[in-house]
Amino acid sequence: MSYNELTRRYFDDPARSGTLEGPDCYRGAAGSRPAGTWVQFDVRLEGAGAGARVREARFLAFGCPHVIAAAGLVAEEAEGAAPEPRLPHSVHALRERLEAPVEKLGRLFVVEDAWIAALRAATGD
Amino acid sequence: MSAGVVYLDYAATTPVAPEAAARMTECLMLGGTFGNPGSASHAYGEEASARIEAARAQVAGAVGAEAVEVVFTSGATEANNLAIFGTAEYYKGAGRHIVTARTEHKSVLDPCKELERCGWSVTYLAPGTDGALEPARVAAAVRPDTVLVSIMHVNNETGVIADVGAIAALCARAGSARIHVDAAQSVGKCAVDFAAFGVDLLSVSAHKAYGPKGAGALLVSRRRGAHLMPILQGGGQEGGLRSGTVATHQVVGMGAAFELASALRESEHERIAALCEHLWGALRAVGGVVRNGAAAARVPHLLNVSFEGVEGESLLAAVRSHIAVSTGSACTSATQEASYVLRALGRDDRLAESSLRFSFGRFTSEADVDRAAAVVTGAVERLRRIAGT
Numbered sequence: 001m002s003y004n005e006l007t008r009r010y011f012d013d014p015a016r017s018g019t020l021e022g023p024d025c026y027r028g029a030a031g032s033r034p035a036g037t038w039v040q041f042d043v044r045l046e047g048a049g050a051g052a053r054v055r056e057a058r059f060l061a062f063g064c065p066h067v068i069a070a071a072g073l074v075a076e077e078a079e080g081a082a083p084e085p086r087l088p089h090s091v092h093a094l095r096e097r098l099e100a101p102v103e104k105l106g107r108l109f110v111v112e113d114a115w116i117a118a119l120r121a122a123t124g125d
Numbered sequence: 126m127s128a129g130v131v132y133l134d135y136a137a138t139t140p141v142a143p144e145a146a147a148r149m150t151e152c153l154m155l156g157g158t159f160g161n162p163g164s165a166s167h168a169y170g171e172e173a174s175a176r177i178e179a180a181r182a183q184v185a186g187a188v189g190a191e192a193v194e195v196v197f198t199s200g201a202t203e204a205n206n207l208a209i210f211g212t213a214e215y216y217k218g219a220g221r222h223i224v225t226a227r228t229e230h231k232s233v234l235d236p237c238k239e240l241e242r243c244g245w246s247v248t249y250l251a252p253g254t255d256g257a258l259e260p261a262r263v264a265a266a267v268r269p270d271t272v273l274v275s276i277m278h279v280n281n282e283t284g285v286i287a288d289v290g291a292i293a294a295l296c297a298r299a300g301s302a303r304i305h306v307d308a309a310q311s312v313g314k315c316a317v318d319f320a321a322f323g324v325d326l327l328s329v330s331a332h333k334a335y336g337p338k339g340a341g342a343l344l345v346s347r348r349r350g351a352h353l354m355p356i357l358q359g360g361g362q363e364g365g366l367r368s369g370t371v372a373t374h375q376v377v378g379m380g381a382a383f384e385l386a387s388a389l390r391e392s393e394h395e396r397i398a399a400l401c402e403h404l405w406g407a408l409r410a411v412g413g414v415v416r417n418g419a420a421a422a423r424v425p426h427l428l429n430v431s432f433e434g435v436e437g438e439s440l441l442a443a444v445r446s447h448i449a450v451s452t453g454s455a456c457t458s459a460t461q462e463a464s465y466v467l468r469a470l471g472r473d474d475r476l477a478e479s480s481l482r483f484s485f486g487r488f489t490s491e492a493d494v495d496r497a498a499a500v501v502t503g504a505v506e507r508l509r510r511i512a513g514t
Contacts, residue, residue, distance in 0.1 A: 001438065001441075001442070003442065011439070011442065011443075014511055017510065017511045018510075019513070033434075033475070033512070033514070034473075034475060036436065036474075036475065036478075038512075040513065060511065060512060060513035061511055061512060062434075062436055062511075062512035062513075062514065063436055063439070064436060064438040064439055064442075065438065065439050065442045068439060068511060
Protein backbone atom coordinates (compact mmCIF):
# COMPACT_ATOMS: atom_id res chain seq x y z
CA MET A 1 0.00 0.00 0.00
CA SER A 2 1.38 3.40 -0.94
CA TYR A 3 0.13 6.74 0.31
CA ASN A 4 0.17 10.17 -1.25
CA GLU A 5 2.08 13.05 0.30
CA LEU A 6 -0.99 14.51 2.02
CA THR A 7 -1.88 11.20 3.66
CA ARG A 8 1.70 10.62 4.69
CA ARG A 9 1.96 14.10 6.22
CA TYR A 10 -1.19 13.85 8.31
CA PHE A 11 -0.44 10.25 9.30
CA ASP A 12 3.15 10.94 10.31
CA ASP A 13 2.32 14.14 12.17
CA PRO A 14 -1.24 14.02 13.48
CA ALA A 15 -1.02 17.40 15.12
CA ARG A 16 -4.68 17.44 16.21
CA SER A 17 -4.81 13.99 17.74
CA GLY A 18 -5.94 13.98 21.33
CA THR A 19 -8.95 15.04 23.35
CA LEU A 20 -10.49 18.23 24.69
CA GLU A 21 -11.92 18.69 28.15
CA GLY A 22 -14.22 21.31 29.56
CA PRO A 23 -17.83 22.44 29.70
CA ASP A 24 -17.61 24.00 26.24
CA CYS A 25 -16.36 20.77 24.64
CA TYR A 26 -18.51 18.23 22.85
CA ARG A 27 -17.75 14.69 21.75
CA GLY A 28 -18.96 12.32 19.08
CA ALA A 29 -17.71 8.94 17.92
CA ALA A 30 -18.47 6.32 15.28
CA GLY A 31 -17.30 2.88 14.24
CA SER A 32 -15.74 0.25 16.48
CA ARG A 33 -12.24 -0.94 17.14
CA PRO A 34 -13.16 -4.65 16.80
CA ALA A 35 -14.57 -3.84 13.37
CA GLY A 36 -11.31 -2.17 12.40
CA THR A 37 -12.20 1.54 12.29
CA TRP A 38 -13.18 3.84 15.14
CA VAL A 39 -13.01 7.63 15.24
CA GLN A 40 -13.81 10.17 17.93
CA PHE A 41 -13.93 13.95 17.61
CA ASP A 42 -13.94 16.54 20.36
CA VAL A 43 -14.88 20.09 19.45
CA ARG A 44 -14.78 23.33 21.42
CA LEU A 45 -17.05 26.10 20.21
CA GLU A 46 -16.84 29.84 20.62
CA GLY A 47 -19.57 32.36 20.09
CA ALA A 48 -23.23 31.60 19.82
CA GLY A 49 -26.03 31.48 17.32
CA ALA A 50 -25.15 32.48 13.78
CA GLY A 51 -21.76 33.68 14.96
CA ALA A 52 -20.75 30.38 16.51
CA ARG A 53 -17.47 28.92 15.33
CA VAL A 54 -15.42 25.78 15.97
CA ARG A 55 -12.54 27.07 18.05
CA GLU A 56 -10.68 23.77 18.39
CA ALA A 57 -11.10 20.18 17.21
CA ARG A 58 -9.22 17.07 18.26
CA PHE A 59 -9.56 13.44 17.25
CA LEU A 60 -8.71 9.91 18.25
CA ALA A 61 -8.62 7.26 15.54
CA PHE A 62 -8.09 3.53 15.37
CA GLY A 63 -7.74 2.78 11.71
CA CYS A 64 -5.60 2.74 8.64
CA PRO A 65 -3.38 5.69 7.63
CA HIS A 66 -6.12 7.09 5.41
CA VAL A 67 -8.53 7.21 8.34
CA ILE A 68 -6.00 8.88 10.62
CA ALA A 69 -5.09 11.39 7.93
CA ALA A 70 -8.74 12.09 7.13
CA ALA A 71 -9.60 12.68 10.77
CA GLY A 72 -6.63 15.02 11.14
CA LEU A 73 -7.57 16.91 8.01
CA VAL A 74 -11.20 17.31 9.09
CA ALA A 75 -10.17 18.52 12.55
CA GLU A 76 -7.75 21.05 11.14
CA GLU A 77 -10.02 22.42 8.45
CA ALA A 78 -13.02 22.69 10.76
CA GLU A 79 -11.36 25.18 13.05
CA GLY A 80 -12.82 28.61 12.44
CA ALA A 81 -15.74 27.23 10.49
CA ALA A 82 -19.40 27.29 11.45
CA PRO A 83 -20.38 24.26 13.56
CA GLU A 84 -22.53 22.55 10.99
CA PRO A 85 -23.06 18.80 11.33
CA ARG A 86 -21.50 17.92 8.00
CA LEU A 87 -18.02 17.74 6.54
CA PRO A 88 -16.63 20.91 4.97
CA HIS A 89 -16.23 18.84 1.82
CA SER A 90 -17.80 15.52 0.90
CA VAL A 91 -16.39 12.11 1.81
CA HIS A 92 -15.76 11.56 -1.88
CA ALA A 93 -13.74 14.76 -2.05
CA LEU A 94 -11.80 13.65 1.01
CA ARG A 95 -11.06 10.31 -0.60
CA GLU A 96 -9.85 11.99 -3.76
CA ARG A 97 -7.57 14.37 -1.88
CA LEU A 98 -6.04 11.48 0.08
CA GLU A 99 -6.07 9.23 -2.99
CA ALA A 100 -7.56 6.49 -0.87
CA PRO A 101 -8.72 3.38 -2.74
CA VAL A 102 -12.43 3.33 -3.39
CA GLU A 103 -12.68 0.21 -1.22
CA LYS A 104 -11.85 2.41 1.74
CA LEU A 105 -14.82 4.67 1.25
CA GLY A 106 -16.67 2.92 4.06
CA ARG A 107 -13.89 3.75 6.49
CA LEU A 108 -14.04 7.41 5.51
CA PHE A 109 -17.77 7.42 6.16
CA VAL A 110 -16.91 6.46 9.74
CA VAL A 111 -14.87 9.69 9.92
CA GLU A 112 -17.85 11.62 8.64
CA ASP A 113 -20.24 9.90 11.07
CA ALA A 114 -17.98 10.72 14.00
CA TRP A 115 -17.73 14.37 12.92
CA ILE A 116 -21.49 14.67 12.53
CA ALA A 117 -22.01 13.06 15.96
CA ALA A 118 -19.65 15.55 17.58
CA LEU A 119 -21.25 18.57 15.90
CA ARG A 120 -24.74 17.35 16.73
CA ALA A 121 -23.70 17.05 20.34
CA ALA A 122 -22.35 20.59 20.14
CA THR A 123 -25.28 22.20 18.40
CA GLY A 124 -28.04 20.10 19.91
CA ASP A 125 -29.34 19.15 16.46
CA MET B 126 15.31 2.47 -2.38
CA SER B 127 15.92 0.04 0.43
CA ALA B 128 19.15 1.69 1.58
CA GLY B 129 19.15 2.15 5.32
CA VAL B 130 16.19 -0.13 5.85
CA VAL B 131 17.02 -2.90 8.32
CA TYR B 132 16.25 -6.26 6.72
CA LEU B 133 14.44 -8.55 9.14
CA ASP B 134 12.54 -10.72 6.68
CA TYR B 135 14.89 -13.67 6.26
CA ALA B 136 11.97 -16.09 6.46
CA ALA B 137 10.68 -14.57 3.22
CA THR B 138 14.00 -14.85 1.47
CA THR B 139 17.71 -14.54 2.08
CA PRO B 140 20.46 -12.91 0.06
CA VAL B 141 22.54 -15.40 -1.87
CA ALA B 142 25.68 -16.31 0.02
CA PRO B 143 28.77 -14.95 -1.75
CA GLU B 144 30.20 -18.48 -1.77
CA ALA B 145 27.11 -19.75 -3.57
CA ALA B 146 27.00 -16.83 -6.00
CA ALA B 147 30.63 -17.49 -6.96
CA ARG B 148 29.86 -21.12 -7.78
CA MET B 149 26.79 -20.08 -9.77
CA THR B 150 28.65 -17.67 -11.99
CA GLU B 151 31.01 -20.48 -12.92
CA CYS B 152 28.10 -22.18 -14.68
CA LEU B 153 26.78 -19.41 -16.87
CA MET B 154 29.16 -18.23 -19.53
CA LEU B 155 31.41 -19.46 -22.27
CA GLY B 156 34.44 -20.86 -20.57
CA GLY B 157 32.30 -22.00 -17.66
CA THR B 158 30.02 -24.97 -17.08
CA PHE B 159 27.22 -23.80 -19.34
CA GLY B 160 26.55 -27.10 -21.12
CA ASN B 161 23.28 -28.94 -21.05
CA PRO B 162 23.66 -31.56 -18.34
CA GLY B 163 21.61 -33.92 -20.48
CA SER B 164 24.12 -33.75 -23.33
CA ALA B 165 26.03 -36.93 -22.62
CA SER B 166 27.68 -36.82 -26.04
CA HIS B 167 30.28 -34.22 -25.17
CA ALA B 168 32.44 -32.86 -22.39
CA TYR B 169 30.36 -29.72 -21.84
CA GLY B 170 27.37 -31.81 -20.92
CA GLU B 171 29.39 -34.20 -18.82
CA GLU B 172 30.95 -31.35 -16.91
CA ALA B 173 27.53 -29.80 -16.16
CA SER B 174 26.16 -33.18 -15.15
CA ALA B 175 29.09 -33.67 -12.77
CA ARG B 176 28.45 -30.28 -11.15
CA ILE B 177 24.79 -31.19 -10.68
CA GLU B 178 25.64 -34.51 -9.09
CA ALA B 179 28.07 -32.77 -6.76
CA ALA B 180 25.30 -30.33 -5.80
CA ARG B 181 22.93 -33.21 -5.30
CA ALA B 182 25.37 -34.75 -2.86
CA GLN B 183 25.72 -31.42 -1.03
CA VAL B 184 21.96 -31.05 -0.67
CA ALA B 185 21.58 -34.65 0.45
CA GLY B 186 24.39 -34.23 2.96
CA ALA B 187 22.75 -31.17 4.49
CA VAL B 188 19.47 -32.98 5.15
CA GLY B 189 20.54 -36.52 6.00
CA ALA B 190 19.51 -38.05 2.71
CA GLU B 191 21.10 -40.09 -0.03
CA ALA B 192 22.01 -38.21 -3.18
CA VAL B 193 19.79 -40.48 -5.24
CA GLU B 194 16.79 -39.32 -3.20
CA VAL B 195 17.13 -35.69 -4.30
CA VAL B 196 14.82 -34.52 -7.09
CA PHE B 197 15.61 -30.97 -8.08
CA THR B 198 12.65 -28.65 -8.67
CA SER B 199 12.08 -24.95 -9.21
CA GLY B 200 11.49 -24.47 -5.49
CA ALA B 201 9.52 -25.70 -2.52
CA THR B 202 6.19 -24.77 -4.09
CA GLU B 203 6.82 -27.12 -6.98
CA ALA B 204 8.19 -29.74 -4.60
CA ASN B 205 5.02 -29.55 -2.50
CA ASN B 206 2.84 -29.77 -5.59
CA LEU B 207 4.80 -32.77 -6.85
CA ALA B 208 4.56 -34.47 -3.47
CA ILE B 209 0.80 -34.00 -3.17
CA PHE B 210 -0.39 -34.44 -6.74
CA GLY B 211 2.24 -37.08 -7.46
CA THR B 212 1.30 -39.15 -4.42
CA ALA B 213 -2.40 -38.69 -5.02
CA GLU B 214 -2.10 -39.87 -8.60
CA TYR B 215 0.04 -42.86 -7.75
CA TYR B 216 -1.98 -44.08 -4.76
CA LYS B 217 -5.49 -43.03 -5.78
CA GLY B 218 -6.49 -46.66 -6.09
CA ALA B 219 -5.73 -47.20 -2.40
CA GLY B 220 -7.77 -44.30 -1.06
CA ARG B 221 -8.64 -40.66 -1.54
CA HIS B 222 -8.05 -39.02 1.82
CA ILE B 223 -5.32 -36.60 2.91
CA VAL B 224 -4.45 -35.25 6.34
CA THR B 225 -2.83 -31.84 6.67
CA ALA B 226 -2.98 -28.76 8.92
CA ARG B 227 -4.70 -25.41 8.60
CA THR B 228 -1.38 -23.69 9.17
CA GLU B 229 0.37 -25.18 6.14
CA HIS B 230 1.76 -23.03 3.36
CA LYS B 231 -0.55 -22.19 0.48
CA SER B 232 1.50 -24.46 -1.76
CA VAL B 233 0.19 -27.37 0.31
CA LEU B 234 -3.31 -26.08 1.03
CA ASP B 235 -4.12 -25.11 -2.54
CA PRO B 236 -3.21 -28.50 -4.06
CA CYS B 237 -5.30 -30.11 -1.32
CA LYS B 238 -8.23 -27.87 -2.22
CA GLU B 239 -7.78 -28.77 -5.87
CA LEU B 240 -7.93 -32.46 -4.97
CA GLU B 241 -11.09 -31.81 -2.97
CA ARG B 242 -12.61 -30.36 -6.13
CA CYS B 243 -11.73 -33.67 -7.77
CA GLY B 244 -13.57 -35.66 -5.15
CA TRP B 245 -10.85 -36.20 -2.56
CA SER B 246 -11.46 -35.77 1.15
CA VAL B 247 -9.02 -33.67 3.19
CA THR B 248 -8.81 -33.30 6.97
CA TYR B 249 -7.39 -29.93 8.05
CA LEU B 250 -6.07 -30.09 11.60
CA ALA B 251 -5.93 -27.02 13.81
CA PRO B 252 -2.90 -26.49 16.03
CA GLY B 253 -3.14 -25.49 19.68
CA THR B 254 -3.03 -21.83 20.64
CA ASP B 255 0.72 -22.20 21.07
CA GLY B 256 1.03 -23.23 17.42
CA ALA B 257 2.02 -26.80 18.18
CA LEU B 258 0.40 -29.79 16.49
CA GLU B 259 0.17 -32.85 18.70
CA PRO B 260 1.53 -35.90 16.84
CA ALA B 261 -1.18 -38.10 18.36
CA ARG B 262 -3.87 -35.84 16.88
CA VAL B 263 -2.32 -36.21 13.45
CA ALA B 264 -2.21 -39.98 13.76
CA ALA B 265 -5.79 -40.04 15.03
CA ALA B 266 -6.91 -38.37 11.81
CA VAL B 267 -5.43 -41.14 9.67
CA ARG B 268 -8.09 -43.40 8.17
CA PRO B 269 -7.85 -46.64 6.23
CA ASP B 270 -8.24 -44.64 3.02
CA THR B 271 -5.64 -42.01 3.93
CA VAL B 272 -2.86 -42.02 1.36
CA LEU B 273 -0.95 -38.93 2.42
CA VAL B 274 -0.17 -36.92 5.55
CA SER B 275 1.42 -33.55 4.78
CA ILE B 276 2.76 -31.55 7.72
CA MET B 277 5.26 -28.71 7.64
CA HIS B 278 8.41 -28.92 9.74
CA VAL B 279 8.91 -25.26 10.68
CA ASN B 280 5.96 -22.93 10.38
CA ASN B 281 6.83 -19.94 8.21
CA GLU B 282 4.86 -17.46 10.32
CA THR B 283 5.42 -18.63 13.87
CA GLY B 284 8.65 -20.64 13.69
CA VAL B 285 7.08 -23.50 15.62
CA ILE B 286 8.77 -26.83 14.92
CA ALA B 287 6.58 -29.87 14.40
CA ASP B 288 7.83 -33.17 15.75
CA VAL B 289 7.71 -34.81 12.35
CA GLY B 290 9.60 -37.88 13.55
CA ALA B 291 6.91 -38.60 16.13
CA ILE B 292 4.18 -37.84 13.63
CA ALA B 293 5.69 -40.30 11.14
CA ALA B 294 6.09 -43.00 13.77
CA LEU B 295 2.54 -42.67 15.07
CA CYS B 296 1.06 -42.47 11.59
CA ALA B 297 2.91 -45.64 10.61
CA ARG B 298 1.06 -47.43 13.40
CA ALA B 299 -2.24 -45.91 12.36
CA GLY B 300 -2.15 -46.83 8.70
CA SER B 301 -0.13 -46.92 5.54
CA ALA B 302 -0.27 -43.27 4.55
CA ARG B 303 2.79 -41.70 2.99
CA ILE B 304 4.26 -38.82 5.00
CA HIS B 305 5.29 -35.57 3.35
CA VAL B 306 7.09 -32.79 5.19
CA ASP B 307 7.41 -29.22 3.92
CA ALA B 308 10.80 -28.24 5.28
CA ALA B 309 11.19 -25.01 3.31
CA GLN B 310 12.01 -23.02 6.44
CA SER B 311 14.18 -25.63 8.14
CA VAL B 312 17.58 -25.88 6.47
CA GLY B 313 20.24 -24.04 8.41
CA LYS B 314 17.82 -23.23 11.21
CA CYS B 315 17.25 -26.57 12.87
CA ALA B 316 18.36 -30.17 12.41
CA VAL B 317 16.92 -31.83 9.32
CA ASP B 318 17.52 -35.56 9.07
CA PHE B 319 15.43 -37.08 6.33
CA ALA B 320 16.38 -40.64 7.21
CA ALA B 321 15.86 -40.22 10.94
CA PHE B 322 12.53 -38.49 10.46
CA GLY B 323 11.23 -41.66 8.85
CA VAL B 324 9.17 -39.75 6.32
CA ASP B 325 8.61 -40.47 2.64
CA LEU B 326 8.89 -37.04 1.09
CA LEU B 327 10.49 -33.77 2.13
CA SER B 328 10.45 -30.41 0.34
CA VAL B 329 13.27 -27.90 0.62
CA SER B 330 13.90 -24.45 -0.81
CA ALA B 331 17.21 -22.87 -1.81
CA HIS B 332 16.41 -19.22 -1.31
CA LYS B 333 15.43 -19.60 2.33
CA ALA B 334 18.97 -20.79 3.04
CA TYR B 335 21.15 -18.26 1.17
CA GLY B 336 20.78 -20.01 -2.16
CA PRO B 337 19.14 -18.67 -5.30
CA LYS B 338 15.44 -18.24 -5.93
CA GLY B 339 14.05 -20.69 -8.44
CA ALA B 340 15.67 -23.79 -6.97
CA GLY B 341 14.47 -26.41 -4.56
CA ALA B 342 14.14 -30.13 -4.21
CA LEU B 343 11.81 -32.90 -3.22
CA LEU B 344 13.47 -35.73 -1.35
CA VAL B 345 11.89 -39.06 -2.18
CA SER B 346 12.76 -41.85 0.23
CA ARG B 347 14.31 -44.81 -1.48
CA ARG B 348 14.50 -46.81 1.72
CA ARG B 349 10.78 -46.45 2.35
CA GLY B 350 9.92 -47.20 -1.26
CA ALA B 351 8.00 -43.98 -1.84
CA HIS B 352 6.43 -43.70 -5.26
CA LEU B 353 5.13 -40.72 -7.18
CA MET B 354 3.69 -39.90 -10.54
CA PRO B 355 5.33 -36.91 -12.24
CA ILE B 356 3.31 -33.76 -12.79
CA LEU B 357 5.48 -32.59 -15.69
CA GLN B 358 5.99 -34.60 -18.84
CA GLY B 359 8.98 -34.17 -21.10
CA GLY B 360 12.57 -35.26 -21.16
CA GLY B 361 12.37 -37.55 -18.16
CA GLN B 362 15.07 -35.77 -16.16
CA GLU B 363 15.42 -36.31 -12.42
CA GLY B 364 14.58 -39.97 -12.59
CA GLY B 365 11.49 -39.23 -14.63
CA LEU B 366 9.94 -37.25 -11.77
CA ARG B 367 10.75 -33.75 -12.97
CA SER B 368 11.15 -33.26 -16.68
CA GLY B 369 13.01 -30.20 -17.89
CA THR B 370 16.66 -29.30 -18.24
CA VAL B 371 18.13 -28.96 -14.78
CA ALA B 372 19.31 -25.39 -14.18
CA THR B 373 22.94 -26.10 -13.46
CA HIS B 374 23.80 -22.72 -11.96
CA GLN B 375 20.73 -22.79 -9.72
CA VAL B 376 21.30 -26.21 -8.22
CA VAL B 377 25.04 -25.61 -7.91
CA GLY B 378 24.23 -22.47 -5.92
CA MET B 379 21.74 -24.41 -3.86
CA GLY B 380 24.29 -27.12 -3.10
CA ALA B 381 26.91 -24.61 -1.99
CA ALA B 382 24.37 -22.70 0.10
CA PHE B 383 23.05 -25.82 1.81
CA GLU B 384 26.54 -27.05 2.62
CA LEU B 385 27.39 -23.69 4.16
CA ALA B 386 24.10 -23.39 6.02
CA SER B 387 24.56 -26.83 7.47
CA ALA B 388 28.11 -26.05 8.57
CA LEU B 389 27.10 -22.77 10.23
CA ARG B 390 23.85 -23.93 11.80
CA GLU B 391 25.05 -24.65 15.31
CA SER B 392 27.28 -21.60 15.64
CA GLU B 393 24.57 -19.32 14.26
CA HIS B 394 21.87 -20.80 16.47
CA GLU B 395 23.13 -19.27 19.71
CA ARG B 396 23.86 -15.86 18.23
CA ILE B 397 20.49 -15.57 16.55
CA ALA B 398 18.62 -16.89 19.56
CA ALA B 399 20.22 -14.10 21.60
CA LEU B 400 19.16 -11.49 19.03
CA CYS B 401 15.62 -12.83 19.01
CA GLU B 402 15.28 -12.77 22.79
CA HIS B 403 16.87 -9.32 22.89
CA LEU B 404 14.20 -7.99 20.53
CA TRP B 405 11.40 -9.78 22.35
CA GLY B 406 12.53 -8.28 25.63
CA ALA B 407 12.45 -4.79 24.13
CA LEU B 408 9.06 -5.27 22.50
CA ARG B 409 7.51 -6.84 25.58
CA ALA B 410 8.35 -3.72 27.54
CA VAL B 411 5.81 -1.73 25.53
CA GLY B 412 3.03 -3.87 27.04
CA GLY B 413 -0.03 -5.37 25.40
CA VAL B 414 1.96 -7.75 23.22
CA VAL B 415 1.41 -11.40 22.42
CA ARG B 416 4.15 -13.70 21.20
CA ASN B 417 2.66 -15.97 18.57
CA GLY B 418 3.90 -19.53 18.51
CA ALA B 419 5.18 -19.60 22.04
CA ALA B 420 5.60 -23.36 21.92
CA ALA B 421 8.73 -24.77 23.49
CA ALA B 422 10.03 -26.04 20.16
CA ARG B 423 10.65 -23.27 17.68
CA VAL B 424 13.47 -21.93 15.58
CA PRO B 425 15.21 -18.89 17.02
CA HIS B 426 15.27 -17.11 13.68
CA LEU B 427 11.68 -16.02 13.84
CA LEU B 428 9.71 -13.83 16.22
CA ASN B 429 6.03 -13.16 15.61
CA VAL B 430 4.41 -10.56 17.83
CA SER B 431 0.86 -9.15 17.94
CA PHE B 432 0.36 -5.65 19.30
CA GLU B 433 -2.92 -4.93 21.04
CA GLY B 434 -4.63 -1.61 20.41
CA VAL B 435 -2.88 -0.95 17.12
CA GLU B 436 -4.33 -1.20 13.64
CA GLY B 437 -2.26 -3.43 11.38
CA GLU B 438 -1.98 -1.32 8.25
CA SER B 439 -1.02 1.74 10.24
CA LEU B 440 1.60 -0.23 12.15
CA LEU B 441 3.22 -1.38 8.94
CA ALA B 442 3.00 2.11 7.43
CA ALA B 443 4.71 3.53 10.50
CA VAL B 444 7.67 1.15 10.43
CA ARG B 445 8.24 0.23 6.80
CA SER B 446 10.58 3.06 5.94
CA HIS B 447 12.88 1.85 8.71
CA ILE B 448 12.60 -1.93 8.84
CA ALA B 449 11.63 -4.70 6.41
CA VAL B 450 9.33 -7.17 8.14
CA SER B 451 6.27 -9.22 7.27
CA THR B 452 2.84 -8.56 8.71
CA GLY B 453 0.03 -10.72 9.96
CA SER B 454 -2.12 -9.77 7.05
CA ALA B 455 -2.10 -10.24 3.35
CA CYS B 456 -2.48 -6.82 1.76
CA THR B 457 -4.18 -6.39 -1.55
CA SER B 458 -4.56 -3.01 -3.16
CA ALA B 459 -6.91 -1.76 -0.52
CA THR B 460 -7.98 -4.34 1.96
CA GLN B 461 -6.36 -6.64 4.42
CA GLU B 462 -6.98 -10.26 5.19
CA ALA B 463 -5.81 -11.48 8.55
CA SER B 464 -3.25 -14.27 8.51
CA TYR B 465 -5.00 -17.64 8.38
CA VAL B 466 -2.12 -19.10 10.36
CA LEU B 467 -2.58 -16.70 13.27
CA ARG B 468 -6.34 -17.10 13.12
CA ALA B 469 -5.85 -20.85 13.34
CA LEU B 470 -3.95 -20.18 16.57
CA GLY B 471 -7.05 -18.47 17.92
CA ARG B 472 -6.08 -14.85 17.34
CA ASP B 473 -8.97 -12.59 16.31
CA ASP B 474 -8.74 -10.62 13.08
CA ARG B 475 -7.58 -7.39 14.71
CA LEU B 476 -4.81 -9.06 16.68
CA ALA B 477 -3.71 -11.13 13.70
CA GLU B 478 -3.56 -8.03 11.52
CA SER B 479 -1.51 -6.13 14.06
CA SER B 480 1.23 -8.74 14.03
CA LEU B 481 4.75 -8.36 12.80
CA ARG B 482 7.01 -11.22 11.86
CA PHE B 483 10.67 -10.48 12.49
CA SER B 484 13.04 -13.02 11.01
CA PHE B 485 16.75 -12.90 11.57
CA GLY B 486 19.64 -14.18 9.54
CA ARG B 487 23.33 -14.46 8.97
CA PHE B 488 23.80 -10.76 8.44
CA THR B 489 21.60 -9.46 11.27
CA SER B 490 23.49 -7.47 13.88
CA GLU B 491 22.62 -6.35 17.39
CA ALA B 492 22.49 -2.78 16.10
CA ASP B 493 19.83 -3.87 13.60
CA VAL B 494 17.76 -5.36 16.39
CA ASP B 495 18.16 -2.29 18.58
CA ARG B 496 16.99 -0.07 15.74
CA ALA B 497 14.01 -2.33 15.04
CA ALA B 498 13.05 -2.29 18.70
CA ALA B 499 13.18 1.49 18.85
CA VAL B 500 11.21 1.93 15.64
CA VAL B 501 8.48 -0.54 16.56
CA THR B 502 8.01 0.50 20.16
CA GLY B 503 7.91 4.13 19.08
CA ALA B 504 5.31 3.38 16.42
CA VAL B 505 3.16 1.30 18.76
CA GLU B 506 3.17 3.96 21.46
CA ARG B 507 2.35 6.69 18.93
CA LEU B 508 -0.50 4.75 17.31
CA ARG B 509 -1.96 3.81 20.68
CA ARG B 510 -1.98 7.49 21.65
CA ILE B 511 -3.78 8.36 18.43
CA ALA B 512 -6.23 5.51 18.97
CA GLY B 513 -6.80 6.33 22.61
CA THR B 514 -5.99 2.76 23.60
